[in-house]
Amino acid sequence: MTPNSELLKNLYNAFNPFEPLPAGDPNYVDCQEVRGDADILVELGNRIQLADQNTCQLYSGHRGAGKSTELLRLKKYLEERQFYVVYFAADEEDIDAEDAQYTDILLACTRRLLKDLSSIGNPKPVLNWLQDRWQDLQDLALTDMQLEDMKAEMQIFQFAKLTANLRAVPQLRQQIRERINPHTVTLIKVLNEFLADVKKRLPINKHKLAVIVDNLDRMVLVKDGVHTNYEEVFLDRSEQLKALDCHLIYTVPIAMVYSSRATDLRDIYGDLQILPMVMVCTRDGNIHQPGLDKVKEVISRRIRQFALDLPLETAIFDSPETLAKLCLMSGGHVRNLLLLTQDAIGRTQNLPISEKAVRRAITNARDTYRRTVEDRQWSLLAEVSRSKQIINDDQYRSLMFNRCLLEYRCLDIDGEIQRWYDIHPLIQGIPEFKEAVAKLL
Amino acid sequence: MKPNLSDWDDDFPPDGNEECANLITALERKTGFGLFFVQCTARESERVITRVTLNLTHKNVQVLRLVDPIDNLYDLVAGLYRQSHFDVLMIKGLEYSLYKYEKRHFGEITEGQFSNLTNVPPILNHLNQQRERFRDDFPVNFVFLLRPFSINYLIHRAPDFFDWRSGFFTLPVTPEILEEESSRLISSWDYESYLKLNPEERIVRFLEIQELLKAADQTDTNRANLLWELGTILSSTQEYEAATNAFEAALRINPQNPQTWYRLGYALGKRELHLQALDCFQAAVRLQPNYHQAWFNQGIAMYKLGRFHEALENLDRAIAIKDDYFLAWFKRGVTLNDLERYTEAIAAFDQALKINPHAPEVWYARARSYAIQGKTEQAWENLQEVLRLNPQDYTEKIQNNPEFREQGERK
Secondary structure, eight states, X not given: OOTTHHHHHHHHXXXXXXXXXXXXXXXXXXXXXXXXXXXXXXXXIIHHHHOSSOOEEEEEEOTTSSHHHHHHXXXXXXXXXXXXXXXXXXXXXXXXXXXOOHHHHHHHHHHHHHHHHTTTSOOHHHHHHHHHHHHHHTTTTTOOOOSTTSOHXXXXXXXXXXXXXXXXXXXXXXXXXXXXXXXHXXXXXXHHHHHHHHHHXXXXXXXXXXXXXXXXXXXXXXXXXXXXXXXXXXXXXHHHHTOSSSEEEEEOOHHHHTSTTHHHHHHHHOSOEEEOOOOSBOTTSOBOHHHHHHHHHHHHHHHHTTOTTSOIIIIIBSOHHHHHHHHHHTTTOHHHHHHHHHHHHHTOSSSSBOHHHHHHHHHHHHHHHHHHSOGGGHHHHHHHHHHXXXXXXXXXXXXXXXXXXXXXXXXXXXXXXXXXXXXXXXXXXXXHHHHHHHHHO | OOOOOGGGSSOOOOOHHHHHHHHHHHHHHOOSOEEEEEEOOHHHHHHHHHHHHHHOTTSOEEEEEOOSOOSOSHHHHHHHHHHOOOSXXXXXXXXXXXXXXXXXXXXXXXXXXXXXXSOOOHXXXXXXXXXXXXXXXXXXXXXXXXXXXXXXXXXXXXXXXHTTOSEEXXXXXXXXXXXXXXHHHSOSOOHHHHXXXXXXXXXXXXXXXXXXXXXTTXXXXXXXXXXXXXXXXXXXXXXXXXXXXXXXXXXXXXXXXXXXXXHHHHHHHHTTOHHHHHHXXXXXXXXXXXXXXXXXXXXHHHHHTXXXXXXXXXXXXXXXXXXXXXXXHHHHHHHXXXXXXXXXXXXXXXXXXXXXXXXXXXXXXXXXXXXXXXXXXHXXXXXXXXXXXXXXXXXXXXXXXXXXXXXXXXX
16 A cells, blocks of 8 residues: 555546536536537527527537536526426437437337326326327237226336337337337327426426437447438438427437538527537647646546645646646547546556656557547548548548547637537547658648 | 647557556556456456456456357346455456357458448447446446457447446567467468368457467568468358468468468469469479479369360379379369370279279269260269269259260160
8 A cells, every 4th residue: 555545546536437427516617618618508508598489409519528417517507497307318218329210219208208207297198199009019018918907107117118128129129110100290299298288287486398318429320321320310300309399409429410411400400509629729739728727627626626735737747747748638528538537547556647657548548549540531530630620521420420530619809609620639649640641741 | 839749649558567557456446337448368368367366355356258149248247246246347258249240251350340330249239238237236347358359349339338448458469479379370270170160260260360460579480370371261261362362461471381372372263263373383383392282283273274285294293292192083084084085084083983982073074984985885884873872963964964865865
């Protein structure tokens, strides 16, 4: 046991990459200014609050950028403004991110709404619908129980069993979809009757209803010929996606936002909200001090809870330079930052965290990026590193999806929002990338 | 101010000892749920397991060694967790679940080819889906010990699962391990041993060889030998184009190996590239004049090119080295038939039948030699032997061959 082994242990565990922060968490750092003024409360929250009719908005961003954390903030914000909010993570419900279709999303919503709201409103219309379908569906719920004889709670439970099979039993998935598909319109109709009743009976101080469906952006792209599952869900079925009688926010895969269908998406849903990276470098490659400071703050908040009296830049890290480089190498991507920091702490036996430990962590993360990029993609990356722009072309889609390209946003001198793109800074040092850059000349 | 990051662009990898120590430190510190990945060879993984078990004395470390493909890890883990409330679970052998799924042609299994978007191995699907359940139900550290191939698979096809890692440790392949692994794979195996492998075993071997070929410190001798093995595996699955590439690469390193020339020629022949095959067999016998199989196959290539006289010379060379060379006698007879030298052909078939009297193809060819000469009686005797040995394959063939019309009528 070294003197600070207990402290190192605490620090190590403070950088877990797999949990979004709950609203109001002391570790939350408001990065709005350095994300080009992107504020979910203003951009999504305001629009919902001001609208006199239902809204349906899409929210997107890189995996691990902090979307769930932001959506949980939005939930709290809306709740404080007389909204009743149903928030759920699609893939923690019944949706299989590897193979999701519209019907699955509708069923997951149905189940979740029944679960959260049937104590408020009367779910009878939905349960009647289910009873009418039951003859047809009961074998897929893997049950021989008769629905008529059950209480409402049991009926809801049976429905949950059916939708659970969507995920648990891939062989049944297609059958469930086929049998539900012809009835989605009537299902939405009865859901809306249910929601109408719920809205009449909302708790005191709640007047409006909003549903946030998170983690739909984890849907893995599946291509069937030229058609993708993203298009099926967000374009072909957009009417139904928007049809629920409440305010809706869906997360959408960032690759869809940058596909050749991006314009269609904007036509249907209006402006999409994308959570950009924290801008640690400007478009012309200079350090952006405010952004860098924010990223340092993300680290210092998590460290401060255990080591209030240790100066970050000399006692936790061996030099201000080591910390700065770690922050810059994250590209302003929060989960990358947490991962790199956790890895560097893991490679440290005694504080301070040395340059060597951080470089080891970086080497390690860089290797993952090297393996992510396919051979033909190096030249695309080289071009973007120069132009700082991408076009809505499917070639860039997977590079956005796997975070080799990052989106930044800033305000120009006229206060206009400027979006720009760059390669992940870890890619800079990869030999294949350097070669591709050399070929550009 | 421009950031000065260029000095950090160079990689700074740790050595294996350090990396293993880092893993142990991380496991010591991590509380609650954690995902760790270790990239190493199958053999090294056992050393890692031993080291971790010996060093983490105050934690309950369990090992799950998978030897078969699985579709569901959660239930397996849940069962183990009920038996013993471990703190760390080291999981080895997840690759088997990927190999089973790997239905693409071998030649295409290379890093960076994950373009098949239509589906994903069920186990990765499962991990992606059940990620939250693992996190919420098991407050323990999972250590996945995987080979580079599988890590790539995770990066591409289970990105969300991999993204939750608390650590990823790469054990560099040391020259000793490289040598040990290479000599294990550079076998005395012949083509037949490869034929006996089941598809998964073949994929394992294929991937192991590929990984060793990529190692920076690999010696040229090993590299050439490994390429030879690779080409042989590919030939055993009839992927002759990929096999050709492997043998050609081996010859670029060592052009003095007659076996490589021979195998390359064989793969080219299978692709009907007989002229090129011929060059290879000639190179093989230049390097090893008593290489009877190479003489024989040179003869076959000549025959396929319609150069019957030269074919005959080559077959004779093969027979001169090995006088009980059944195939060479048989093909000698066939070639002589084509040259309309029937008496000599029959003599050659006689030799072949002395070595193996149970070969219907020889009796059949000898029947032809007689039939074409109008010696229907002898032809018929030979055909009867053919039909006795293999009626299924030959009855129709005989009926449809106009050379045997008279015999057919007699029958």
